[in-house]
Amino acid sequence: MNITILGGGGFLGSKVAAGLAKEGALGGKPISRLTLFDIAHPSRPDASFPVRTVAGDLAELPADAVPEDTEVVFHLAAVVSAAAEADYELGRRVNLRGTDAVIDACRRLPRPPRVVFTSSVASFSGGQKAVLDDDARQVPANSYGAQKAAAELLLADASRRGFLDAVCLRLPTVIVRPGRPNLAASSFVSAILREPLLGLPADLPVSDDFAVWVCSPRRAVAWLLHAAVMDTGPMGLDRSVNPPGMSVTVAHMLAALEEVKPGAAALVRRVSDPVIAGIVGGWPAAFEPLRARTLGFASHEPLVEVVRAFVQDDLAATRRERGTG
Amino acid sequence: MNITILGGGGFLGSKVAAGLAKEGALGGKPISRLTLFDIAHPSRPDASFPVRTVAGDLAELPADAVPEDTEVVFHLAAVVSAAAEADYELGRRVNLRGTDAVIDACRRLPRPPRVVFTSSVASFSGGQKAVLDDDARQVPANSYGAQKAAAELLLADASRRGFLDAVCLRLPTVIVRPGRPNLAASSFVSAILREPLLGLPADLPVSDDFAVWVCSPRRAVAWLLHAAVMDTGPMGLDRSVNPPGMSVTVAHMLAALEEVKPGAAALVRRVSDPVIAGIVGGWPAAFEPLRARTLGFASHEPLVEVVRAFVQDDLAATRRERGTG
Numbered sequence: 001m002n003i004t005i006l007g008g009g010g011f012l013g014s015k016v017a018a019g020l021a022k023e024g025a026l027g028g029k030p031i032s033r034l035t036l037f038d039i040a041h042p043s044r045p046d047a048s049f050p051v052r053t054v055a056g057d058l059a060e061l062p063a064d065a066v067p068e069d070t071e072v073v074f075h076l077a078a079v080v081s082a083a084a085e086a087d088y089e090l091g092r093r094v095n096l097r098g099t100d101a102v103i104d105a106c107r108r109l110p111r112p113p114r115v116v117f118t119s120s121v122a123s124f125s126g127g128q129k130a131v132l133d134d135d136a137r138q139v140p141a142n143s144y145g146a147q148k149a150a151a152e153l154l155l156a157d158a159s160r161r162g163f164l165d166a167v168c169l170r171l172p173t174v175i176v177r178p179g180r181p182n183l184a185a186s187s188f189v190s191a192i193l194r195e196p197l198l199g200l201p202a203d204l205p206v207s208d209d210f211a212v213w214v215c216s217p218r219r220a221v222a223w224l225l226h227a228a229v230m231d232t233g234p235m236g237l238d239r240s241v242n243p244p245g246m247s248v249t250v251a252h253m254l255a256a257l258e259e260v261k262p263g264a265a266a267l268v269r270r271v272s273d274p275v276i277a278g279i280v281g282g283w284p285a286a287f288e289p290l291r292a293r294t295l296g297f298a299s300h301e302p303l304v305e306v307v308r309a310f311v312q313d314d315l316a317a318t319r320r321e322r323g324t325g
Numbered sequence: 326m327n328i329t330i331l332g333g334g335g336f337l338g339s340k341v342a343a344g345l346a347k348e349g350a351l352g353g354k355p356i357s358r359l360t361l362f363d364i365a366h367p368s369r370p371d372a373s374f375p376v377r378t379v380a381g382d383l384a385e386l387p388a389d390a391v392p393e394d395t396e397v398v399f400h401l402a403a404v405v406s407a408a409a410e411a412d413y414e415l416g417r418r419v420n421l422r423g424t425d426a427v428i429d430a431c432r433r434l435p436r437p438p439r440v441v442f443t444s445s446v447a448s449f450s451g452g453q454k455a456v457l458d459d460d461a462r463q464v465p466a467n468s469y470g471a472q473k474a475a476a477e478l479l480l481a482d483a484s485r486r487g488f489l490d491a492v493c494l495r496l497p498t499v500i501v502r503p504g505r506p507n508l509a510a511s512s513f514v515s516a517i518l519r520e521p522l523l524g525l526p527a528d529l530p531v532s533d534d535f536a537v538w539v540c541s542p543r544r545a546v547a548w549l550l551h552a553a554v555m556d557t558g559p560m561g562l563d564r565s566v567n568p569p570g571m572s573v574t575v576a577h578m579l580a581a582l583e584e585v586k587p588g589a590a591a592l593v594r595r596v597s598d599p600v601i602a603g604i605v606g607g608w609p610a611a612f613e614p615l616r617a618r619t620l621g622f623a624s625h626e627p628l629v630e631v632v633r634a635f636v637q638d639d640l641a642a643t644r645r646e647r648g649t650g
Contacts, residue, residue, distance in 0.1 A: 088486065092425065096479075100417065125562060137462050138478075139563050146482035150475035153463075154421075157471035161413065237450060238464050 001029040002069045003228075006058065006102065007077030008036030009043070011177065012118065015221050016074055021047035026072065027229030037065040038077065058098035066105040066113075072228045073164075075102050075117045082184040084144035095147035099154055106164035115155060116227040119170040119240065121213050123149040126284040128211060134242060134291040141282050156239040159232075167227040167235070172215040172245035175253075176310035178318040185279040189214065192250065193257055193307055196264035197315060198324050205273030208251040211285035215245040216306040217313070223297050230296055244293060246300045247286035256304040260311065326354040327394045328553075331383065331427065332402030333361030334368070336502065337443065340546045341399055346372035351397065352554030362390040363402065383423035391430040391438075397553045398489075400427050400442045407509040409469035420472035424479055431489035440480060441552040444495040444565065446538050448474040451609040453536060459567060459616040466607050481564040484557075492552040492560070497540040497570035500578075501635035503643040510604040514539065517575065518582055518632055521589035522640060523649050530598030533576040536610035540570040541631040542638070548622050555621055569618060571625045572611035581629040585636065 003020065007013040017036055024047070025031055034051045036042040041053040054065045058077045066073060077098060084091025099117075106113055122145035123138040124130075138149040148170075155166035177190040181202070188205055189212055195202035215223075223243045232239070254265040293299070301309075318324075328345065332338040342361055349372070350356055359376045361367040366378040379390045383402045391398060402423060409416025424442075431438055448463040448470035449455075463474040473495075480491035502515040506527070513530055514537055520527035540548075548568045557564070579590040618624070626634075643649075 096425075135462055137460055140478065140482065141485070141562055143482050143486065146478045150478045153465065153471045153475045153478075157465065157468050160466070161468065237466055 001026055001031050001071050002033045002035075002067060003031060003072045003074070004035040004037060004066050004070050005074040005076065006037045006065065007075070008053070009038035009040060010076060012174070012217065012220055012224070013038070013074070013076045014042065014045075015217055016076070016224055017042070017051075018045045019221050019225060021045035021051070024048050026225065035065060035067065035070075037061075059093050059101050061098070061101040061105050063105070063108070066102075066109070068109055070109060070113050071111075073102065073106065073113050073115045074224060074228070075099070075115055078118070078148075079144070080184070081120075081122050081142055081144040081186070082182070084147060085142055088143060091143050091147055095144065096150055099151040103154060103158045103163055106158070112162055112164045114228055114232075115164045115166045116224055117151065117155055117166060117168040118224070119148040119152050119168045120145060121170055121172050121283065123152075123170060124284045125282050127282055128285045130284040131286045131288055132242070132284050133288045152240050156237060159239050160237060165232055166239045167230065167232060168240040169223055169227055170240060170242050171220055172213040172243070174217055174220055175214045175306060176314070178314045178321070180322065185276050188276070192268050193253060193310065194318065196257060196267040197261060197307075197311060198319065198322065199267075200324065201267045201269055203271040203273075204250060204268050205271060205276040206250060206280065208254070209249050210280070211247050211249045212280070213245050213247055213284060213286060215243065215300060216309055218309050219298070219300055226297055234295065241292050241295060241297065242287045242289045243297050244289040244299050245287065246303065248303055252303055256307045259304050260307045326351055326356050326396050327358045327360075327392060328356060328397045328399070329360040329362060329391050329395050330399040330401065331362045331386075331390065332400070333378070334363035334365060335401060337499070337542065337545055337549070338363070338399070338401045339367065339370075340542055341401070341549055342367070342376075343370045344546050344550060346370035346376070349373050351550065360390060360392065360395075362386075384418050384426050386423070386426040386430050388430070388433070391427075391434070393434055395434060395438050396436075397439045397441070398427065398431065399549060399553070400424070400440055403443070403473075404469070405509070406445075406447050406467055406469040406511070407507070409472060410467055413468060416468050416472055420469065421475055424476040428479060428483045428488055431483070437487055437489045439553055439557075440489045440491045441549055442476065442480055442491060442493040443549070444473040444477050444493045445470060446495055446497050446608065448477075448495060449609045450607050452607055453610045455609040456611045456613055457567070457609050458613045477565050481562060484564050485562060490557055491564045492555065492557060493565040494548055494552055495565060495567050496545055497538040497568070499542055499545055500539045500631060501639070503639045503646070505647065510601050513601070517593050518578060518635065519643065521582060521592040522586055522632075522636060523644065523647065524592075525649065526592045526594055528596040528598075529575060529593050530596060530601040531575065531605065533579070534574055535602075535605070536572050536574045537605070538570050538572055538609060538611060540568065540625060541634055543634050544623070544625055551622055559620065566617050566620060566622065567612045567614045568622050569614040569624050570612065571628065573628055577628055581632045584629050585632045
């Protein structure tokens with residue numbers, strides 16, 4: 001089986017690549033080649049099969065990024081929320097034109113490949129009181145979410161036409177992200193766990209009862225791999241899934257942090273920020289993801305395991321990168 | 326007030342232009358100039374104000390199609406359903422890239438103009454038993470509907486960003502269309518009224534109890550003009566409206582036809598067509614358009630008036646065009 005990961009150098013892309021390298025197979029079929037595409041050549045995981053890298057612009061997707069015998073395309077390449085908000089044209093170019101380029105690349109193949117696309121909870125609004133069911137409309141409050149929702153429509157239509165066979169996962173906020181605090185409004189959701197685990201302080205701009213819909217990187221990767229091999233027949237025209245994340249409050253997160261590293265929660269400083277609270281307060285705090293369960297997406301592991309998984313998978317690398325070790 | 330109609334040579338575009346020419350004003354403000362844009366130079370209505378025409382490709386929208394002092398843009402230009410299904414790239418180019426070009430044209434203006442966009446009931450599926458409320462999701466079953474739903478998302482986001490101030494109307498099937506029967510699956514909905522009024526037979530591919538969500542050209546024009554001047558403040562992030570059309574059955578339509586022209590319904594031949602019945606059977610037959618009423622969109626006139634209006638407004642021109650007079 002030949003597989004391409006678009007955005008193969010990103011946080012989730014490199015984890016999917018590592019997962020495929022470790023297994024050597026997908027859905028019971030041995031992997032014969034993996035292609036990793038990103039703006040710059042991604043680093044290659046150690047694998048028993050050949051791994052090629054391709055660098056370029058998603059909107060002008062090079063033909064060798066999706067070779068003729070590709071069976072699965074993970075389309076994870078995106079301009080993320082803060083960047084798409086800051087640069088409208090860049091977001092539109094990558095998130096929308098880029099998805100059209102993926103569709104066109106798939107149309108050239110002799111057989112329609114499975115396309116696994118990462119959409120986002122950011123394509124919804126609704127606020128803290130919302131519990132969204134599978135039929136909830138996407139009324140985005142940011143350009144990234146609007147572009148993702150539009151891309152879902154294009155991929156569903158391309159599936160209906162037989163150009164490809166798409167599964168779009170509207171990923172929750174992924175915690176715990178490695179790296180540094182940044183200007184994204186959601187930065188604090190990972191920072192209040194990551195920074196104290198590094199022995200560093202973190203600012204909390206919202207109240208302790210603020211709720212957010214999250215998933216772990218491990219669970220996101222497991223969902224993406226399931227989406228690559230599942231039977232799409234029961235999906236019909238609707239190729240989008242709200243996967244079974246978790247609705248957790250800041251208080252839940254700090255309790256899990258304390259359980260993993262006693263005393264660490266004291267490093268979290270309450271610094272209320274009405275601007276950030278206003279933005280994140282518009283995001284839906286919970287979903288009722290019945291369809292995802294019917295389609296075989298695994299339920300989420302407990303929050304304390306999410307914090308432990310960060311310590312196991314990403315803390316050492318984050319220390320090295322940040323020079324805080 | 327300076328106004329542009331994109332698609333100013335089309336069926337609804339030319340009726341909006343004629344309506345503006347007749348009134349000489351919009352929302353109580355005198356019209357100082359009207360620009361009509363289409364693939365070919367549209368014909369100009371007799372008007373008390375200057376009317377310019379511009380011809381070109383919507384996806385490469387010429388700057389003079391939306392001059393700097395434009396206050397209202399009617400964005401009615403589209404590749405319609407059968408054509409977008411037959412030519413994927415053309416539909417994407419006009420319906421999606423074209424809408425991006427409209428957004429970019431508006432971004433260049435010193436003040437964000439009102440943009441009135443025609444989306445479509447074809448952006449929904451659901452079938453004969455569906456009664457869709459204002460929060461119903463768009464799960465399109467055709468490329469035209471997918472492109473329209475995606476364009477709505479882009480226009481709502483552009484409104485949020487302050488590039489323009491959009492109102493997107495998801496128009497019902499417009500009856501009675503002039504012209505000839507064509508290959509569109511919905512062709513029969515107008516044909517079973519228009520053809521007998523011309524003294525010609527028409528084929529009915531569905532059963533008499535088949536229901537469809539319709540509006541008249543007069544009502545569509547009235548809604549478009551209302552959308553051009555209404556207060557968009559109460560719309561918030563959601564710039565789309567399901568206007569208050571009517572759910573009518575074939576039997577209703579034939580009864581209205583008989584009332585306007587006794588004996589005419591006998592020209593309708595029952596020729597069942599499972600392919601057409603399958604396509605149109607997926608369309609939602611009814612909406613509960615509460616939001617549109619709150620936003621001031623006028624309720625629909627009775628069906629028999631729709632048939633009479635065709636006789637008054639379009640029958641003579643259709644006879645001339647068809648050579649059936």
